[in-house]
Amino acid sequence: MILGENGEKMSKSRGNVVNPDELIVKYGADTIRFYEMFMGPLEASLPWSNSGLDGSRRYLDRVYRLFVEEENTKKFSNINSKELDYIYHATVKKVSEDFEHLQFNTAISQMMIFTNEAYKANSLYIPYMEGFIKMLSCIAPHIGEEIWEKLGHKGVIAYEKWPTFEDDKLIKNTVQIAIQVNGKLRGTVETNVDIGEEELKKLALDQEGVKKHIEGKEIKKIIIVKNKIVNIVAI
Incomplete structure (x- = not known):
């Protein structure tokens, strides 16, 4: 259950109801969806926080820049430098397992780790970046679809095959x-x-x-x- 910012159950009489329409206009639907899935375990009762929304928006903006800004896109390559081997395959494994158990908050945390490593890498292997967007699109479908198109794809990302991991790549080198x-x-x-x-x-x-x-x-x-x-x- 999502509580009001004061930690109490949302109700009009308490004046702590959040208007989703207003938030979508300000932050975008992906940000709202992302934040709600990142708040914590689904079974937990947690207070709403607009500062949490701000953080979610900043992360999605950061992902977008990774795929569209020239200083990052010039690092995209079809040759695997192996820099991201471990973190990519670990991310696919973690996200796949967490999604299966509806543990969306921890799956998102792992995607954030991958994003940080991608920014630090000297080369970004395109199949890994595509696999990452496939996973993120389950949380943020609009930005996922837009980035998928920018990567040169015509089909809808929702119909793409889910990424897989290789056990031998899970050994950190x-x-x-x-x-x-x-x-x-x-x-x-x-x-x-x-x-x-x-x-x-x-x-x-x-x-x-x-x-x-x-x-x-x-x-x-x-x-x-x-x-x-x-x-x-x-x-």
């Missing part, structure tokens, strides 16, 4: 490594799991937080705990 100087944390780096030791040492020494704490000192040794820690001993 990057790790977060802590960089220490004399046992104290001075930074972190995300790198490939099979990075060589010499390359990892160079990467660690290039960190600004590390440079500051080894300046004027002699590096005695660099201790590496594979895929976990690099500790630079400097005196």
Whole structure:
């Protein structure tokens, strides 16, 4: 149940009724639909929040920019750089399972994670971006249809085949490594799991937080705990 902003059941006598027609004019139907599905579990009673609507609109605008602004569209490619392999297949798996159990809020959270990773990527593999829009269109059908058309498709996205995931792509091939100087944390780096030791040492020494704490000192040794820690001993 959706409650009024004051946490009480909506009623005209309490003056806390939300007029959907007015909200649709201001925010658009997709934003209202998106926000209601993102509020929380379907069985929960939650208060309405216009600030939540603002956040939903900002996210949908961000997705739209990802597909239409030149600085992003120039990264679209039919060649898979594999940057988004893990997050895409993890997103398809999570969203598919959550939709099946009507857990729309957590499915949306995962789509937001994918969006963040897509903005950070150097290359956007078109089949992955198309798969993402297929999933998002279930929550925001109007923007989904418009983006689908901008991607060059003629048919209705609702009739497209649902994206699938590959189990072998769900093994994450990057790790977060802590960089220490004399046992104290001075930074972190995300790198490939099979990075060589010499390359990892160079990467660690290039960190600004590390440079500051080894300046004027002699590096005695660099201790590496594979895929976990690099500790630079400097005196």
